[in-house]
Amino acid sequence: MQIPPALDPAEAVQVAMPDSLLEVKLFRGETTLIIKPDDIAKVAQYLRDTPGLVYNFLSDISAVDYYPDYNRPERFGVAYHIYSMLYNRRLRLKVFVPEEAPEVPTVTSVWPGANWLEREIFDMMGINFSGHPDMRRLLMPQDWDGHPHRRDYPLGYEQVQFSFNVEDILKHKPLAKE
Amino acid sequence: MGVTSKLGNLGVVTTTLDTAVNWARTGAMWPLLFGLACCAIEYMSTQASNYDMSRFGMELNRATPRQADLLIVSGRVTRKMAPVVRQLYDQMASPKWVISMGDCASCGGVYNNYAVVQGVDEIIPVDVYVAGCPPRPEQLLHGILTLHQKVQSETISQWA
Amino acid sequence: MAVVQSPDSYIQEGKWEGNLEQLKGLVSERAFTGETMLLNMGPHHPSTHGVLRVLLELDGERIVTAVPDIGYLHTGIEKSIEAKTYEKGVTLTDRMDYLSPLSNNMAFCMAVEKLADIDVPERAQLIRVMVLELQRIASHLVWLGTHAIDLGAMSVLLYCFREREKVLDMLEMLSGQRMMGSYIRPGGVWRDITPDFKPALRKFLDEFPRSINDYQALLEKNPLWIDRTQGVGVIEPEVALAWSMTGPSLRGSGVNWDIRKAEPYSGYETFDFNVPLGEHGDVYDRFMCRILELWESVKILDQGYKRLSDKGPFRTDNRKYVPPPRSELGRSMEAVIHHFKLWTEGFSVPDEEVYVSVESPRGEIGCYLHGTGGTKPRRVHFKTPSLIHVSALPIMSQGHFIADLVAIIGSVDIVLGDCDR
Amino acid sequence: MALDAFAPITALFVISLLVTLLILFISRIFGPQRPSVRKAAPYESGMKPIGPAIRRLPVQFYLVAVLFILFDIEVIFFLPWAVIFRDLAVYGLVTMGVFTLILTIGLVYEWKSGALEWE
Numbered sequence: 001m002q003i004p005p006a007l008d009p010a011e012a013v014q015v016a017m018p019d020s021l022l023e024v025k026l027f028r029g030e031t032t033l034i035i036k037p038d039d040i041a042k043v044a045q046y047l048r049d050t051p052g053l054v055y056n057f058l059s060d061i062s063a064v065d066y067y068p069d070y071n072r073p074e075r076f077g078v079a080y081h082i083y084s085m086l087y088n089r090r091l092r093l094k095v096f097v098p099e100e101a102p103e104v105p106t107v108t109s110v111w112p113g114a115n116w117l118e119r120e121i122f123d124m125m126g127i128n129f130s131g132h133p134d135m136r137r138l139l140m141p142q143d144w145d146g147h148p149h150r151r152d153y154p155l156g157y158e159q160v161q162f163s164f165n166v167e168d169i170l171k172h173k174p175l176a177k178e
Numbered sequence: 179m180g181v182t183s184k185l186g187n188l189g190v191v192t193t194t195l196d197t198a199v200n201w202a203r204t205g206a207m208w209p210l211l212f213g214l215a216c217c218a219i220e221y222m223s224t225q226a227s228n229y230d231m232s233r234f235g236m237e238l239n240r241a242t243p244r245q246a247d248l249l250i251v252s253g254r255v256t257r258k259m260a261p262v263v264r265q266l267y268d269q270m271a272s273p274k275w276v277i278s279m280g281d282c283a284s285c286g287g288v289y290n291n292y293a294v295v296q297g298v299d300e301i302i303p304v305d306v307y308v309a310g311c312p313p314r315p316e317q318l319l320h321g322i323l324t325l326h327q328k329v330q331s332e333t334i335s336q337w338a
Numbered sequence: 339m340a341v342v343q344s345p346d347s348y349i350q351e352g353k354w355e356g357n358l359e360q361l362k363g364l365v366s367e368r369a370f371t372g373e374t375m376l377l378n379m380g381p382h383h384p385s386t387h388g389v390l391r392v393l394l395e396l397d398g399e400r401i402v403t404a405v406p407d408i409g410y411l412h413t414g415i416e417k418s419i420e421a422k423t424y425e426k427g428v429t430l431t432d433r434m435d436y437l438s439p440l441s442n443n444m445a446f447c448m449a450v451e452k453l454a455d456i457d458v459p460e461r462a463q464l465i466r467v468m469v470l471e472l473q474r475i476a477s478h479l480v481w482l483g484t485h486a487i488d489l490g491a492m493s494v495l496l497y498c499f500r501e502r503e504k505v506l507d508m509l510e511m512l513s514g515q516r517m518m519g520s521y522i523r524p525g526g527v528w529r530d531i532t533p534d535f536k537p538a539l540r541k542f543l544d545e546f547p548r549s550i551n552d553y554q555a556l557l558e559k560n561p562l563w564i565d566r567t568q569g570v571g572v573i574e575p576e577v578a579l580a581w582s583m584t585g586p587s588l589r590g591s592g593v594n595w596d597i598r599k600a601e602p603y604s605g606y607e608t609f610d611f612n613v614p615l616g617e618h619g620d621v622y623d624r625f626m627c628r629i630l631e632l633w634e635s636v637k638i639l640d641q642g643y644k645r646l647s648d649k650g651p652f653r654t655d656n657r658k659y660v661p662p663p664r665s666e667l668g669r670s671m672e673a674v675i676h677h678f679k680l681w682t683e684g685f686s687v688p689d690e691e692v693y694v695s696v697e698s699p700r701g702e703i704g705c706y707l708h709g710t711g712g713t714k715p716r717r718v719h720f721k722t723p724s725l726i727h728v729s730a731l732p733i734m735s736q737g738h739f740i741a742d743l744v745a746i747i748g749s750v751d752i753v754l755g756d757c758d759r
Numbered sequence: 760m761a762l763d764a765f766a767p768i769t770a771l772f773v774i775s776l777l778v779t780l781l782i783l784f785i786s787r788i789f790g791p792q793r794p795s796v797r798k799a800a801p802y803e804s805g806m807k808p809i810g811p812a813i814r815r816l817p818v819q820f821y822l823v824a825v826l827f828i829l830f831d832i833e834v835i836f837f838l839p840w841a842v843i844f845r846d847l848a849v850y851g852l853v854t855m856g857v858f859t860l861i862l863t864i865g866l867v868y869e870w871k872s873g874a875l876e877w878e
Contacts, residue, residue, distance in 0.1 A: 056579060139412040256413055262389075268795065268797040289418060361809075
């Protein structure tokens with residue numbers, strides 16, 4: 001059978017869904033399509049199913065918190081890294097999510113492998129994925145309060161014991177007797 | 179080390195009894211099959227053919243806490259795992275000892291953050307701390323021998 | 339919010355474990371009527387290869403649903419790296435996938451090199467490839483040992499660990515540490531190879547094929563092994579791709595995708611080796627894929643041995659990113675300045691994002707790195723293969739017995755440090 | 760007189776009694792007993808068990824148990840035969856052969872009717 005020629009993802013999405021593609025970025029040989037948050041699932045479905053693109057493999061979903069310097073349109077960014085095995089090339093879909101109600105539609109309908117990746121981002125960054133089959137915390141205990149990987153969440157640093165301060169640390173450090 | 183000095187001239191019965199019971203305890207101290215993280219892999223190398231922990235009476239790694247005498251906490255104890263470690267320690271039969279293997283179990287090690295308990299002695303009483311990240315098998319064996327010396331110097335008043 | 343929690347909050351009754359109401363949507367209705375049994379194949383279990391808890395809903399011996407629950411080894415490595423400079427962050431990446439630490443180093447360092455545009459000398463790339471293949475052999479040996487002992491073959495574990503000690507000795511010659519050497523640094527490798535590395539490698543490469551034959555003789559045609567593994571945990575190629583499984587677990591279902599071949603990095607295109615594939619996608623095919631990968635790694639190491647010179651450049655001499663060797667400090671002023679700047683503040687990286695993927699023994703480790711323009715990363719996210727394989731466990735174990743679940747967990751080679759980070 | 764003929768057997772009996780009692784009670788004497796609620800709780804890989812432990816068992820377990828008892832009784836009848844195997848030469852072989860044949864017919868019947876399959 002004859003493999004259809006590879007289309008350029010940026011133009012293809014520009015032609016098919018002009019209003020959802022906000023910007024195209026090129027950096028160190030990687031193309032990034034910045035998409036409107038509401039129709040990420042639509043774009044993902046399109047990219048996976050059209051014959052010239054066939055991005056059939058979801059490699060990774062990562063979330064970034066631009067907390068102190070806010071130099072991006074919104075505070076949170078979610079990056080979907082997808083890969084096309086047929087044409088052997090990678091693509092990144094970037095979505096910016098506001099700080100108050102971080103909400104992104106889920107892509108588990110397109111790639112079921114996104115199930116746990118989205119749960120981890122909900123657990124670590126507090127970004128809710130609407131339509132996700134099982135939106136629970138993944139890594140932290142179910143009743144943990146706060147989202148640890150946000151940049152305003154303290155690292156939870158505990159003072160290290162050295163010879164000069166070991167007494168007063170051990171005074172209020174709870175050691176189990178039995 | 180009162181016990182060993184008394185051994186020479188067949189002292190009071192209790193001291194020979196101490197020696198006998200302590201010798202029996204260090205002879206076959208079975209560890210709990212309990213591995214958390216990277217130290218567990220070094221713990222497996224210590225148990226495997228090259229370093230062979232069975233030479234020190236640790237032939238079997240018992241999977242249930244009921245049949246284990248020694249809990250080797252090998253790896254980093256996280257906030258979510260802490261109640262489980264405490265539960266395992268509670269469910270072990272009574273003459274039981276704890277070796278905290280590696281820096282992460284002894285003092286939180288390289289992870290000084292929200293997710294790791296800074297030293298397993300916050301949860302369970304620890305007998306011997308083994309340093310290293312991960313400690314070499316020889317270091318763990320040295321820790322085990324230190325524990326054996328500690329057990330051999332115990333007296334009846336401590337555990338009767 | 340109370341970040342450092344007091345110890346008695348750890349030990350509160352019933353606070354952490356899932357009680358019946360929380361499982362409403364996860365398990366079928368028959369669990370609440372008492373028809374099926376809910377059993378914790380919990381964090382402390384001999385055959386979960388770490389602290390993985392699988393809540394099993396059992397009908398007699400058969401698994402109705404399996405609900406994996408991870409996070410028992412989540413140590414916040416990514417959050418800790420955000421507080422460190424790039425050079426110091428490398429040692430933290432060692433402890434993620436503790437069976438093959440160098441693959442994590444490689445993913446992180448390649449991401450840093452791509453973001454900061456650091457070049458790596460050709461010889462350093464060759465050393466990196468050889469060290470990665472040595473690490474793959476060591477990791478596959480631990481997998482084979484634990485997978486076999488889970489299914490009852492005790493002696494295989496002892497043989498595998500005997501060979502693994504030889505590999506660990508070689509890695510110790512290079513990096514000074516058996517497992518967590520942090521040998522791969524941004525810009526190349528930490529130190530040049532020591533004079534007794536090549537003879538030890540030559541001796542290992544002559545003896546190791548005979549040991550692989552022993553393993554194959556022990557297990558490959560063993561009827562017990564075949565009964566326990568063939569036809570168990572079958573996963574079709576489309577389902578494996580949809581659930582983004584990678585590495586030998588994906589190639590066991592017949593999908594021909596290996597990052598070393600598809601997107602060659604660090605000079606892999608100059609080596610010729612082939613990628614073993616399975617047909618049925620069951621536990622036996624994944625087992626065979628990894629065993630044949632041992633042969634391929636030996637082949638790569640052989641070719642690398644012939645090309646590796648004893649002396650030569652092992653790290654880029656771009657002083658903006660790599661501290662100069664101590665010998666140079668006495669002579670040139672710039673070296674002292676670079677040395678001081680790099681070790682106190684570290685090098686700065688543009689405020690951009692980069693994604694790099696590396697073929698680790700378990701699958702594709704993807705490192706997403708986002709810089710802040712300063713010396714500390716804004717965000718590091720590792721997409722690790724074990725997380726994906728644990729999420730795919732319920733599909734593979736549908737309708738099997740508990741004993742088969744043990745074989746399936748062993749076959750997808752899960753490491754919980756890799757999964758929880 | 761005749762009594763000392765029994766000395767070795769009584770010594771043997773007393774020593775064996777002592778050793779068994781020693782093994783039974785030595786851990787109770789020297790081992791520290793520290794019962795606690797958490798120690799008495801059932802062990803389920805470190806978690807609290809969910810739901811009752813005693814519950815309705817699937818019927819296959821019962822079927823396997825009954826079949827085991829049936830063939831266990833058959834083995835019991837082999838034991839006396841094995842004791843006097845030499846004397847009952849051919850006669851013993853024939854009678855026990857018939858006995859086993861009857862039971863084998865039972866085994867083949869249940870094998871064909873699928874009682875041995877787990878489903």
